[in-house]
Amino acid sequence: MLLIAVAVIGAAAALYWVEHKHGSDAAVHRTAKQPAPDFTLPQLDGQDLRLSSFRGKVVLLDFWASWCEPCRVETPHLIELQEKYGDRGLQIIGVSMDDSPDPARAFVQQFHMNYPVVMGNAKTGELYGGVLGLPIAFLIDRDGRIYSKHIGATEPEVFEKDIASLLPKP
């Protein structure tokens, strides 16, 4: 009986690891530092957010959706990064690709997200070369140029290394 229980728990642990391991699907692309396409989009509270108003900060633009399982894994790490580097000039901006704001709003509340979230759309996706899979994140330097593109759930250490290299030294 005990052996069966151990075997089942072991199988569950293996499944959990397979489902939640970080970075397995992620790919990082260094970009040619093209200017990040500007946009103005409504936040979940209805106020407009303009990307270019964050010039001078390092911006992590994260495309996500409430139904995206890897986004659920990644979001707590992004919250930690915002907490850790916000004072030094990091601004994470979430772009929800949900079809309607309600599930995005519920997600924001569930995770206690500490950075602004706007509602994206197909046009926003096309501006960034097509957001045809989630999550996808773009790291934008203080001059508003795209430094790197991260496809898939990205390990927090990878983000952190890039962010630290773009922020002014403490």
Place this chain on the structure above:
Amino acid sequence: MKMKTAGRYVDLIVLFATITGLTIAQALAQATAIPTSDLINPEDLIKLLQTSGKEKPLMIQVGSHVLFSQAHIPGSEYIGPASSESGLQQLRQRVESLPRKTFIVLYCGCCPWGHCPNVKPADDALKAMGFTNVKVLYIPENFGTNWVDKGYPVAKGD
């Protein structure tokens, strides 16, 4: 004292059982649980679509509308995310009147295959309705990487 220790063991067993149950249930609801024989590769679907005289499938996208608007397989229909009850309902309504032998291809491509929450529930729903000729498009990474970037035909808009 012994009672207290036994109680803790019971708590632990219940906790492990819950985690096990939830994890297995989650795994079963994901695309990796679809039998390989029920999958079709993008290359094979393209060949099929481009070969005259072959039966063309009804292609249904069961993911996000925002992604569909950016790019989808020409001729395919948007139904809605099958991970939600409303999406499943729309799927059932769309195919309800069709002969159960209708060739149907389901696809999503929102996330890496092992994380897609939509294709498995959609596949299950059609099978439960008695459809016998359903294939699920195998998209390992996402629709952008495994379809658009390969240069396969794409349509935009609704």
